Structure formats: structure tokens, C-alpha cells
Amino acid sequence: MFDSLWVDAHLATMIPGPEPYGSIRDGAVGIRGGHIAWIGRRADLPGTPGALARQVHSAEGGWITPGLIDCHTHAVFGGNRAQEFEARLRGISYAELARQGGGILSTVRATRAASREELTRGAAFRLQDLATDGVTTVEVKSGYGLTVADELRMLRAAREAGPMAGVEVKGTLLALHAVPPEFSGRRDAYLDLAANEMLPAALGEGLITAVDAFLEGIAFAPREVEPFFRRARDAGLVLRLHADQLEDGDGGRYAAEWGAASADHLEYTSDDGARAMGRAGVTAVLLPGAYLVLGAERRPPVASFRNHGVDMAVATDLNPGSSPVRSLRLAMNLACTLFGLTPEEALCGVTRHAASAMGLSDRGQLREGLRADLAIWGVDHPSELSYWLGGASPLLARVKAGVPVHA
């Protein structure tokens, strides 16, 4: 007996195979105990729906996909940077903006100045935007606090905002985002704080499942990331890496050497870097919003990733500076229109491969035994999810661990 059963649906299971989207026409999904207990063609159901399940739901002839996963966000922050966006388009240089107090440190100031309630409320609104697009799991990074107390406050806000929006939040400690101004000239002291105080504190409070570091000429060097990554790996945390966004810092290979679950951005990753990622099973997280907003000149090496069997995820990178993107469907479209992904690759990038990027093996596909996180769509074909730019979401309903949640 199922707790519930979905019928009148086509299924995009996203299980690899000969059918595009791993699709099953006229399918059914049986749910028990929050997990998928049965999936297949409706004609193969071992009985009539009413006899098999306590509740029978109709998808009205639409499509069911795995609940979408936004695997890279900075959804907790104070303020916004619309006027900095305007200043840049008026031709004011980055250097001048930095002198005026702009850039990432302006968000650090605004985030430190915001109360936890303000941070939670702001994040909850943005997570609701994502939920409207069928998202059921969101990764949220810290990194605008940069003190023990402020990093924890951000992560607590993320944890609180999730249930308000009906999404599951997984916290990531991005302590190595920038060196805060009060540590100017004392980088090693900050690195020590990150690895030996922030990390144990966030872990001790159960706020994180992963860590992240910004490996880039303007941010942190490989030898600086090492102690932070070692401590995180020893604690069993998932490793993520911002890499090769502005120049080739050999970030793909670095992520591979560390066994990171993902390397993210990757505009300048070399073919060698892509090969190393493929061998080590590192997922490439593509962030077309940041590429668009920064007016970047180089696209990530999608052909190399395909050649070397690197799984590609797609995410919003939702943040107030380089990617104020509040729609995962829009990120899917931009991955297609800017980077040349197919709509099937884009959907895979926000389901199966997004789960890999977060080190999660319990979701991201419609498969027996996985969590019953579903998105139900009023579309004729799953390519429509990447096709429209803006407009009302075609989402009909979401199911989170078997339970329908407000769309």
C-alpha cells in the first residue's frame, strides 16, 4: 500500500538511458514513507490506483520531474547592490567602486549590520522565488559574515528560512570568500580563524554539510585553502570550490586532487583541468548568471566537459553582486542560450548533477528508494522548462519527501 500515488503523468526520471530525459510516458509514481516506492508505466501498476494507495493524485497530463535543486547560492545577505550595478554600467571602474566601498565588502558590511530576523526574512523571500520554479533543495553559503558570530548568524538564518519557503536548505561554510578588512595584513590569522574556529563552530551546531573556498588570484591561493580543506575533509564534510572564474588557476585539477564534489564557475578551466575533473568525478557547476552580469568574455569549456565525461550542474549563484538571479528556470535558459547546453542537459544540471555537486545521493532522480521530492509541471514537454524567459511558472505542485507543499 502506498501513502500516495501520482498518475496522469509523463515522467522525466533523469535516469541515464536511451530515452531523452529518462522519460516514461503515461507513468505513475508510488510513494511510501517519504520515498519513491514504485515507478513505471501506469499500465504496469500491480492493481488499480484506488486499491494501491491511500491518496491518488492526478498530474493532469503534465510532466513530473525530480524536485529541482539549486546547488550554488548565496541567498542570505543584507542590502542589495543595484546602485553599484548602475554605477558599473555608467562606466565607473571596479577600482573606483572599491575605493567608494563597493564590491563584496559592501555586502559584508550590510550583512553584519542586519539582524538575524532581517537576514531570515530576506532569504525566505528569495527561497520562495526559487520554490515557485519547482525547487525543493537549496544549497546556501555563508561568506558575507567573515567573523565566527556573523558566519553562524548567516547559517542560522539559512536554516530558518528553508521551512518558511518549503525547501530543504543545506548550509555550506564559505569562510574563504574574502579576507575581512579587520584582518588586512594578517591573512594567516584569518585563515587560522576560518579553519580552527569557524569550521568547528558551524559543524558543532549542525549548520553545515559542506565547505567552499574561493580559489582565485584576487581571493585565496591553493596553499591558503589547504588547512581549511584538510580539516573539513577530516570531519567528513563535502568540499566545494569556486575556481577558474577570472583566470586559469588550475582549479579543476585542484578540486580533483582534493576529491571535491564540485568545482564552480570554471570559465577558464583548461582541457587538462576538465580531464582531471572527469577522472575524479568532480561535478562542474555552471553559473551563467554571473557570466552574464559580469559581462565575462570567456565561456566555460562545455565541449571539454562533455569529452571528458564531466557531469555539468547549473545553478543561480543567487547573490547581490555578480548574479542577482532569483529563478532557476532562468538559469537553465541562460545555460542553454549563453553556454549551449541542451534543455535536457540543463534539466539534468538542476536535478541529478546538482545532487552530485552537493554530494547528495538520495535525490535528483525519479528512482525507487530515493526521496520523493517531485515537481509537477503543466507543460507539454520538458524542454519548455528551459525555453521560456520569465513569466508565470508552469509549476502545478511540489512534493517534498512525499508531502505536497505550497507551490
Place this chain on the structure above:
Amino acid sequence: MFDSLWVDAHLATMIPGPEPYGSIRDGAVGIRGGHIAWIGRRADLPGTPGALARQVHSAEGGWITPGLIDCHTHAVFGGNRAQEFEARLRGISYAELARQGGGILSTVRATRAASREELTRGAAFRLQDLATDGVTTVEVKSGYGLTVADELRMLRAAREAGPMAGVEVKGTLLALHAVPPEFSGRRDAYLDLAANEMLPAALGEGLITAVDAFLEGIAFAPREVEPFFRRARDAGLVLRLHADQLEDGDGGRYAAEWGAASADHLEYTSDDGARAMGRAGVTAVLLPGAYLVLGAERRPPVASFRNHGVDMAVATDLNPGSSPVRSLRLAMNLACTLFGLTPEEALCGVTRHAASAMGLSDRGQLREGLRADLAIWGVDHPSELSYWLGGASPLLARVKAGVPVHA
């Protein structure tokens, strides 16, 4: 005595002047008979709000802009082309797609096959998407019917859909969009039908205020457009032109010679073309959605337009093939991020300059005597309207000819 008065508002009047956005801090707008009767600083109001107006509305400290205008859409159509979008990204060529029945003629088939009710309902949904972004006026083109009956049916659907979405629709006869298959080899007969039957029929039924033609190597030549434009100009209709999208067809100059209100797309317009447009007062309509979706290689010459004093409008180009864009705020963002417009230019492009592109002088600014079409926004600064990508609209309310309409 005003019918109504808006207070607790900052105003982006979009009237040219030294203040960015023509802004007035702590302003007030008085409305009488559907028009703006008073506008200025609240401190300069000639009395207390309650004594001046029958109804006093608070904008809650937000910003009021002119109601937005989407000056270039193909919002009425049958079907969608998501699977063609997917096929293109899988590497199937245009030529092959055309052989398979894809491209614009596939939308012509689907539009002809759709009932008027289906066309109206689909358009109303899409116009509601636009309304959510503060749009109060939308231009809707025909061009997927290409018979007298089907062009009229599209324009009637557009007229009916407007009130359903609370927006004012202005119809444009785009008879010269493509030569329909049944006229293959008989182009002159189709041109004759367009100018001498479609145009008088649409005009006679009061369905249009403008005409449009697709001037391009793959579409219509200047001498083919001429009889259609002459007849339209003689009838007092506004002229619009799709021009220079795929190659420099001297479309800017052609639009200038004909005194067209706008030339649209313009990726390949020469500096001479821009100069001619500036002298003749032709508005350049920028359509970044089509640029993005087609993966175009060349940006419209924004610097030339600025140099030659050409007004730049921004629009969605909402259509199922090259620009499935259902958000004017998103088009504003793309005009900034892809074409380098400032957020102020983008907002001007969907207000004052969008009105010019449609030949309308009664809206597009907050100015005494103009129509009281307003959008009220919960933002701290008008740059936010171009800054966010996706997410819930910050619109608080719309006012159409003085009357609040559902957002």
C-alpha cells in the same frame, strides 16, 4: 479637487533634465479625469491631501514610475516552439528544421489552426505576465495569420485579451512578416493582398494604429514594402520596421526616409543609418531577448545611437521562436547586461521612448496633462527594476487611466 492623490512616494518622472530618472523625492501625483492633473514635491501641494482629493493613496515610501510600455510584441500565437529550441541546441541546422516544417511557418500553421478563443486565452496569460511587471500598454503585432481572415482573427484576439489582463493593447498589422506557403512563387499577389485587402480590412474594423514590415534579405525588400507603407501612411497609421537584424539592409535610413516611428532590432545598422534615424526622430527599439536566444554575434550600435541622439526603446519581442520573453523587467536587465544600457536608459526605454516608438504622445512620462498610467514599486531605488533577474515582481500596484487595476 483631484479624483485621487498618491503620496508617500518618490517619483521617477522620466522627464529629461539634470536629475537622473527625472526624479522628485517625496513627491505627489494628483489625478483628475484619468489624467495627471498635478505633479511635484509633496511640500508644494496647495493644501492637505485629504482636502485636495476624494481618495488618497500611499505608495508606502516606494517609487512611482510611468506605467511601463512593451512596444514590440507578437503576443498572439498558437503553440510554442520549445522542441525547436531544443533541436537547435542539439545542433540541428535551420535548413534542416525548415525542411521538417519548423521556423516561423510552423507558428503560422499553429495560429491558423487555433480558435479565436484559444488565441485570446493564450495572449491574455502572456499579457498578465507583462502586467505583473507594471506594464499598462502593449503593442501586439499580427503576422502569424497571413490571410485576411487569420490576420483579423489575431488582431481581434489581441483586442479581447487586453482588458482580461488590465492592459491597453494597440494592434499593429505585420502583414509583411513572411510570404505564406500558398503564395509561394506569387510574391506580388501576396503584396497586393497585404496592402489592398488586409490593411483596409484591419483599419475598417478599428483593430490597428500601426503597420510593420520585416525588411531583411530573408524577408521583404525595400521596393516590396513600399506600396504597403504608402497606403498605411496615407491612412494616417504609424509605421514600424523590423530592420538590420541579420545584415545591414540600410534599414535605419529606410525607416528615416519613410518617417517611421521606430526601427526595431538594428544589430547591423551602420553609423550612417543611426545618423539618419537621429535626424528623422526614428526611435531605435532594442530587443535583447532575440539577440540572446538566436545567439547573435553583433550588438546593436548603442554608442552610435547615443552619439546621434537616437532615442532607444527596449521591448520583450515576445514571440514563440526567437524571443519567448514574458517579462519586460527581464528585457530591461538584458538591455543592460548584453547591450550596456544603464538602468536609467533601460527604464526610459520602456516608458518615454517606448511611447515614441509607438507614436504615442499621451503617455510614457509623469507629466501634467498626460494619461495617469502609473506603476507603484516597493523598491529603494529605480535601478532595482533593471537589476534583479527573475523572482517576484516588486510591483505594489498599477494605475490605468487613473484607475487602480489588479497587479
